[in-house]
Amino acid sequence: MGKTSRRHVLKGAAGLGLLSLAPLQQLRAQTSEITVTSFGGIWEEAIRDIFVAEFTKRTGVEAEIQIGGPAQWMSQIEANLDSPPIDVLVNTIDLALIAGETGLVEKIRADKVPNLAKIPDRFTDVVEGWGTCFDYGAAGLAYNRERLPNPPKSFVEFVDRCAAGDFVASLPSISYSPTPQILIWSFADVFGGSVDDVGPAFDAIKKMGDNAIFYSSVTEFLNHLASGEADIGIYWDGRTWAYYDSGQTWIDFINPSEGSVMNPVVVQKVVNTPDVAWDYIDVMLAAAPQTRFAEVLNYGVTNVDVVYPPELAKRITPWEATRWPPFKQIGAMIPKWVDRWNREIGA
Amino acid sequence: MAVEVDHGAGVAIRGQAPPAYSPVSLRWVWPAGLFLFAFFLAPLVEIGLRSFEPSRGAEEVYWLVQYDRLLLDSFYLGVIGETIGLSLVTTIVSILIGYPVAYFLVRHAGRWHGMIIFLLIAPLLTSIIMRTYGWQVLLARRGLINETLIDLGVIDTPMRWLNSPEAIVIGLVHVLVPFMVLSIAAVLQGIDTSLEESARSLGAGRLRTFWRVTLPLSLDGVGTGAILVFMLANGSFVTLLLLGGGSLQTLPLLIFQQFNTTRDFAFAAAMSNVLLVLAIACLYLQLRLIKRRGVVG
Numbered sequence: 001m002g003k004t005s006r007r008h009v010l011k012g013a014a015g016l017g018l019l020s021l022a023p024l025q026q027l028r029a030q031t032s033e034i035t036v037t038s039f040g041g042i043w044e045e046a047i048r049d050i051f052v053a054e055f056t057k058r059t060g061v062e063a064e065i066q067i068g069g070p071a072q073w074m075s076q077i078e079a080n081l082d083s084p085p086i087d088v089l090v091n092t093i094d095l096a097l098i099a100g101e102t103g104l105v106e107k108i109r110a111d112k113v114p115n116l117a118k119i120p121d122r123f124t125d126v127v128e129g130w131g132t133c134f135d136y137g138a139a140g141l142a143y144n145r146e147r148l149p150n151p152p153k154s155f156v157e158f159v160d161r162c163a164a165g166d167f168v169a170s171l172p173s174i175s176y177s178p179t180p181q182i183l184i185w186s187f188a189d190v191f192g193g194s195v196d197d198v199g200p201a202f203d204a205i206k207k208m209g210d211n212a213i214f215y216s217s218v219t220e221f222l223n224h225l226a227s228g229e230a231d232i233g234i235y236w237d238g239r240t241w242a243y244y245d246s247g248q249t250w251i252d253f254i255n256p257s258e259g260s261v262m263n264p265v266v267v268q269k270v271v272n273t274p275d276v277a278w279d280y281i282d283v284m285l286a287a288a289p290q291t292r293f294a295e296v297l298n299y300g301v302t303n304v305d306v307v308y309p310p311e312l313a314k315r316i317t318p319w320e321a322t323r324w325p326p327f328k329q330i331g332a333m334i335p336k337w338v339d340r341w342n343r344e345i346g347a
Numbered sequence: 348m349a350v351e352v353d354h355g356a357g358v359a360i361r362g363q364a365p366p367a368y369s370p371v372s373l374r375w376v377w378p379a380g381l382f383l384f385a386f387f388l389a390p391l392v393e394i395g396l397r398s399f400e401p402s403r404g405a406e407e408v409y410w411l412v413q414y415d416r417l418l419l420d421s422f423y424l425g426v427i428g429e430t431i432g433l434s435l436v437t438t439i440v441s442i443l444i445g446y447p448v449a450y451f452l453v454r455h456a457g458r459w460h461g462m463i464i465f466l467l468i469a470p471l472l473t474s475i476i477m478r479t480y481g482w483q484v485l486l487a488r489r490g491l492i493n494e495t496l497i498d499l500g501v502i503d504t505p506m507r508w509l510n511s512p513e514a515i516v517i518g519l520v521h522v523l524v525p526f527m528v529l530s531i532a533a534v535l536q537g538i539d540t541s542l543e544e545s546a547r548s549l550g551a552g553r554l555r556t557f558w559r560v561t562l563p564l565s566l567d568g569v570g571t572g573a574i575l576v577f578m579l580a581n582g583s584f585v586t587l588l589l590l591g592g593g594s595l596q597t598l599p600l601l602i603f604q605q606f607n608t609t610r611d612f613a614f615a616a617a618m619s620n621v622l623l624v625l626a627i628a629c630l631y632l633q634l635r636l637i638k639r640r641g642v643v644g
Contacts, residue, residue, distance in 0.1 A: 071608075
């Protein structure tokens with residue numbers, strides 16, 4: 001046996017280094033694994049325990065979950081489009097449309113995804129076929145009922161009473177990605193503006209003045225309510241109920257009279273990824289996994305065959321009763337709105 | 348025996364063949380050099396190139412468009428001013444708090460020296476997010492400080508501590524002051540106390556001795572600490588996001604916004620470059636200032 005020299009060791013180390021730079025896609029192909037995406041916290045637990053478990057049971061293929069946010073995932077895909085590090089992308093509508101237009105994802109195919117037939121067309125049309133929606137949240141008013149026994153019943157009352165100093169409100173800041181839909185467009189819609197005229201929304205936010213504070217993450221909103229920094233705010237129905245179920249029974253949710261703002265979550269197949277990714281999407285659209293997902297997250301799901309348990313049905317905001325923002329037009333306006341926000345609101 | 352240093356192959360004895368292997372060979376620099384190239388220089392070039400691209404769907408597409416937006420618009424100039432201003436204030440407050448602590452640590456701590464060092468370093472072992480959330484709990488409208496002040500009858504209604512520039516400075520100083528203390532303490536430790544004793548024996552009072560002897564000799568540590576704190580404050584992000592509530596707008600916050608909300612990578616790249624140039628310029632000015640005082644170099 002030859003003597004091991006320093007040169008051999010260096011060569012070996014260099015070889016190992018090069019191996020670590022080999023395309024991850026090839027390695028993943030060998031190990032029959034795909035990479036799917038999820039938001040953090042309870043979302044990730046539900047994705048892993050329900051969709052990934054069911055997918056692996058059906059196909060024998062493992063799915064690794066990458067936690068994060070759509071903008072970050074899209075940047076990763078964009079950086080390596082020939083061999084993307086992500087196979088299935090969970091996305092917001094505005095970014096889902098951009099992902100489609102910029103060639104990051106494929107059009108969804110009924111022949112590859114049989115459960116697509118069980119999803120109302122509106123959820124596929126809203127993303128122009130660049131995937132479809134599998135669940136949705138509704139942005140209404142979450143509040144601390146111990147400190148605010150008489151909460152506002154509408155967005156107009158919410159703004160007026162906040163401006164009058166009745167309570168401190170927590171609003172999503174411009175650093176929170178759904179803010180253009182759930183705050184700027186929503187207020188513009190409620191106060192007589194439109195996607196082309198969001199002046200009334202900015203006026204309303206300014207009117208709330210120092211009695212409005214801003215959150216940049218879903219957790220921060222709950223901290224605002226728990227610490228007493230705010231009494232009420234614009235928030236998601238599902239996350240409110242999940243927090244309630246964790247023992248924080250002082251929190252409550254109102255669907256304002258104008259209607260909460262619809263915010264569906266889109267699932268998309270990334271280009272240049274294996275066909276088995278379609279199977280994962282099919283699992284995400286199936287009735288049984290969606291029902292379990294709704295039970296865990298308290299969010300509405302999109303398969304028409306899903307029957308919510310009675311207690312859950314009371315909490316779910318029906319998608320037909322929500323306001324649907326013009327997602328595509330909003331997507332084009334976001335840079336202008338962000339710039340205006342920075343100059344006029346600053347948070 | 349004559350010995351000369353050969354930078355390529357280490358120590359060689361004149362008249363003999365150099366040894367084949369030496370631990371001081373420049374070859375060992377290669378891994379670090381490659382790492383620096385792959386994960387610092389190459390991305391820096393990429394960011395530099397990206398900053399000359401137009402934004403997606405933009406009407407104006409000339410190559411300096413992003414820098415024009417940043418440097419010719421009073422709003423963004425204000426943001427740059429707030430970024431530098433916040434770093435300066437944080438640095439000054441850190442010096443004012445850090446110097447006495449470092450002085451006590453070196454001159455008076457005695458057997459508590461190790462414990463104080465541990466207490467200084469221990470917070471660095473905790474996530475910055477946890478520490479910042481801690482301040483949220485303390486400074487909240489119904490947080491510990493407001494509740495205590497109300498219970499003591501000092502105030503009637505809760506004061507607004509959070510979401511203010513003051514809250515940001517408190518959070519940043521809490522995170523960064525250990526860097527200042529350790530930098531100053533390291534230099535104070537090396538000052539020969541007989542110099543101070545000489546000044547005292549020649550009639551200088553405590554204050555004058557400190558002002559004319561100790562402080563000038565420790566400026567090197569103050570300078571190092573100031574550079575560290577200034578640079579870290581310049582790029583800070585989490586503290587501003589969680590404690591600022593939009594009361595201050597700095598370049599790191601706007602860079603995050605370009606990635607998270609508008610996906611305008613070209614504008615974000617231009618902001619990153621401006622932030623980098625600002626940091627280098629401030630570093631240069633601080634070094635010049637310290638050199639002029641005759642402490643460094």
